[in-house]
Amino acid sequence: MTPIGRRDFLTQFALITAAVSASGYSFGSVRKSDAFVEVATTHGRIKGMRNEGVSVFKGIPYGGRVSGDRRFRRPAPLQPWTGVRDALQVGPPAIQNPRRNEPAPSEDCLFLNVWTPASDNRKRPVMFYSHGGGFVIGSGASASQDGANLARNFDVVVVETNHRLGLLGFLYLDELAGADYAGSGNMGMLDIATGLKWVHDNIAQFGGDPANVMIWGESGGGAKTSCLYAMPEAAPYFNKASIESGPGVRMTPKDVAAETTAMLLKELNIAPKDWRKLLDVPAADLLAMQGKLPFVPPFQEKNKNQGMMRRNYGGFGPVVDGEVLPHHPFDPTAPAISRNKPLLVGWNEDEYTFFAWERKDTEFAKLDFEGLQKKLEPQYGADAPKIVDTYRKANPAATAPALYVAISSITMMGLGSIDIAEKKVKQGGAPVYLYNFGYKSEKKIPGTDYAMGTPHAMDISFKFNNEIPPRDGSESKESFFGGNRPERFAASHHFAELWTTFARTGKPAANDVPQWPAYNLKTRPTMRIDAQCEVIDNRFGEELAMWRAVGKL
Structure with missing residues (x-):
């Protein structure tokens, strides 16, 4: 068996979410001990569950429709509702194979979950997590990343989104489809930015501080965090970040993304001028086509002779389009837009x-x-x-x-993690x-x-x-x-306390842990x-x- 190179990382990744999630309980269950609690949002009132000192709200819509004529585009406006909407069951994940204990995947997947100690205007730090699974699988309802213990034990608010993935989230159509599809190669990232804006507008009602938001994520979620750290559209809505086992130094160049789009159209027997036919292809067929292409890893190697590794065409992930993602997140330098935002970065041994x-x-x-x-x-x-x-x-x-x-x-x-740390130090900011x-x-x-x-x-x-x-x-x-x-x-408590203290203050610290110096x-x-x-x-x-x-x- 050949070694797993960085370029091939996600080709063997499809089991991770199912494997880790299988060890937890269903996010869709309501237990007899639960009490209901209501909160007002910008679009209407919602009802969540209160259990053992934590209020949990599941399946909150944060964006409108992304199916039909909104496929590959920004979401339709989210419509307000009357009365009280249940936020007791998680929303559907993005299009992928079915997931244990979750609704059937759906194109319309813009839902988020919130865990909070109380809706009491305490202005707690907010920890906004992006799930792993590369850019093709996963959801904000994976049981291993249940946010109740962080909220309960460390007095923080945890938020996790579902967002578009794979072909439906990252197909680059900018050069074919015109202004309505601007940013199409980064719709999955723009969804997350929309979720951050929802937090800014609503999280005070859940006991969180909209002026103290940490973005974080593991594996593909680390790469998404790397991209958010460099995105103008996300910049106003977070204050610090953590990139965990997913150092997104570089993302897909737009010429490579355009080649991937051309290859997809050819495989579907669609002429470039007829690209609109993509809007009528069933999502299941697009998922099947996506499965024939290589995954994009949450990192891309630098080639010392060419400057950028030229991988095989194919696969879907964030695109360096010059607009939504103006440049590679950490190449050639750390992003100036986040110069003053503290950063955690690292990996597992x-x-x-x-x-x-x-x-x-x-x-x-x-x-x-x-x-x-x-x-x-x-x-x-x-x-x-x-x-x-x-x-x-x-x-x-x-x-x-x-x-x-x-x-x-x-x-x-x-x-990649060390590369990010070194470039952040050289920037001379946070x-x-x-x-x-x-x-x-x-x-x-x-x-x-x-x-x-x-x-x-x-x-x-x-x-x-x-x-x-x-x-x-x-x-x-x-x-x-x-x-x-x-x-x-003890290891879990240390890890959680370091991260929640960083979320609160911008400096990681914990009891019974040595002082952690900034990297130099x-x-x-x-x-x-x-x-x-x-x-x-x-x-x-x-x-x-x-x-x-x-x-x-």
């Missing part, structure tokens, strides 16, 4: 083990050092011996499988804080004796403080990724998040010097 689990890759766990070099050669060519030699010298006690995981993990998510999540799960990758460690996506349940002992005193259940050791509860280019401090946290200066220094030498950073 063992990102690759998720993909080994998902792909049923047991062979990596059998590698010796000779096999390690051979496994790296298809991706790194003549640099493979230098990579192995550097990692062996820097980690003399590590096994060949452990080095393969380390190499794969840092190239997937780490190098601080940036670099982290590694390192709590080690003891769960084994099936078919091996190799532990999951800190796989991709394990951070979701930890940072949402959903790794906690049961409140009723019953025996805790094993976490889907996190295992069964009680130390995970001299000591390069990195916070390692675990049951016991530590600040490590110039972490991976030898390895990063090598990656710079071979042009990967």
Whole structure:
């Protein structure tokens, strides 16, 4: 089995949402212990649920219709309603394969969920989360990212949106379709910006502070956050950001997006001048066509000879169109528009083990050092011996499988995260804080004796403080990724407290955690998040010097 390169990251990603969500409860359930609570919004009153100190509002519409003649366009105006609208069930997710415990996917998917301690005008910090799943799957109702514990335990307001994904969210038609379709290659991102505006206009009614909003997200949600950080339309509505295991340094150039559109039209036997026929193609057929194309990863590698990796055409994600997304989020520099907005960025230490689990890759766990070099050669060519030699010298006690995981993990998510941190420091504006999540799960990758460690996506349940002992005193259940050791509860609390404090103040801090210095280019401090946290200066220094030498950073 060949290594997963950064360019191929999402080709094996489709199970993540179903897998992680399966460990939670249904977002559609109303329990006998729930009481109802009402809030007034700009478009009408809504009724949510109050349970165990948290009010939850599900399926709130924040934009109008995006189907029919609104396909590939900005939403129709949201129509006010009379009376009280139920906000008790999550709204439909964007077009994708069906999701467990959620309504059937729909083109009209502009709904959001809110968790708040109380609707009492307290002006709490607002944590606006963008879900993962690349740009093609996922929703704001995934159980691992349930916001109740963050709201309950840390006195914040949590908001999550559904928004257009895939072909329906990112098909670039600007050069064919005229002014009504301006920004078509970024409709999914514009949906999120519309959700941020809804927060600005309404969140005070939910006990949140519209002047203190943090955007954050993991994997594809990290890449979406990277784009929002560079988008003029989003800029007025947030104050700080966190990019987690999804460093969106670069997005799709518009010439590549135009080629993808041309290829799609050809596959559908539609002449460019007849592009309007796309409005009549059933969404299910568009989803089937989308499935034939490669996914766009939440990062794109820089090629030292060409400046931009030229991937195979195909796939749908945010487009650097010069208007909605004026330039690559962090290339060549950090975006000036967010110069004064503090930033968190980082990744999980063992990102690759998720993909080994998902792909049923047991062979990596059998590698010796000779096999390690051979496994790296298809991706790194003549640099493979230098990579192995550097990692062996820097980690003399590590096994060949452990080095393969380390190499794969840092190239997937780490190098881009460091690139973002360095560019933010060079900008000379608000601080940036670099982290590694390192709590080690003891769960084994099936078919091996190799532990999951800190796989991709394990951070979701930890940072949402959903790794906690049961409140009723019953025996805790094993976490889907996190295992069964009680130390995970401390790691989860640290992670959640650091993030909620950052949301509140712009500086991450937590009890029983060392002071977290802002990143700088001299000591390069990195916070390692675990049951016991530590600040490590110039972490991976030898390895990063090598990656710079071979042009990967």
